[in-house]
Amino acid sequence: MAGKKSIAEILESLPEEERLILTMHYVYQVSAAEIAGKLGVPERAVLTVIASGRSRLISSIF
Template sequence: MTDQLMDILPGLRRFAWSLTQSVHDADDLLQATVERLLKKGVPEGVEVARWAYTVCRNLWIDEYRSRRVRKSVDVDTDLADAGQIDGENDVQAQMELKQVMQIMQQLPEEQRLTLTMVTVQGMSYLDVAEALEIPVGTVMSRLARARSKLVELVNA
């Protein structure tokens, strides 16, 4: 399992970032996910990657709920992973990324999560459905609603 876990870490880290919108929180979430997987293992007959995404999502939901009780969640625009700013194109790209992040934050959580898993992670509808424990049709309708809302928000 350790080798399989090492193979999916980059994608799992991107997924954690897409949930948290913060480099630091994503690293913490990734660490908690890996710890949970190593401690409790993966159920028999379940693919490691799917289980890892499910565990990561569930840990984030727990954290998100506890944060919401304490205070509102702010978007961290720390783009430390983007590297040094090197010219006008990098500045423009960072500004566009910030705008996309702000627009994405306006989507309902389930739509943002589904959209991220499909578009950022490149997961199939079936994989998303299994990871989120929802029907494939629900994945498709969430994506359609998320895309429509994004178009509406961008054009506003």
């Protein structure tokens, strides 16, 4: 699959807060509500990052 990036490469290319949210959610299975509380941001913002990050990961992998 020439031209496709690994998940690690995709995550590395993201802004730090997005990378942190996606890692907490998908690697450590932390809920959006918990992430929001720990980062001091609205839960809706966390959910938005998770949704857009998932779409970006899927389109980059396939």
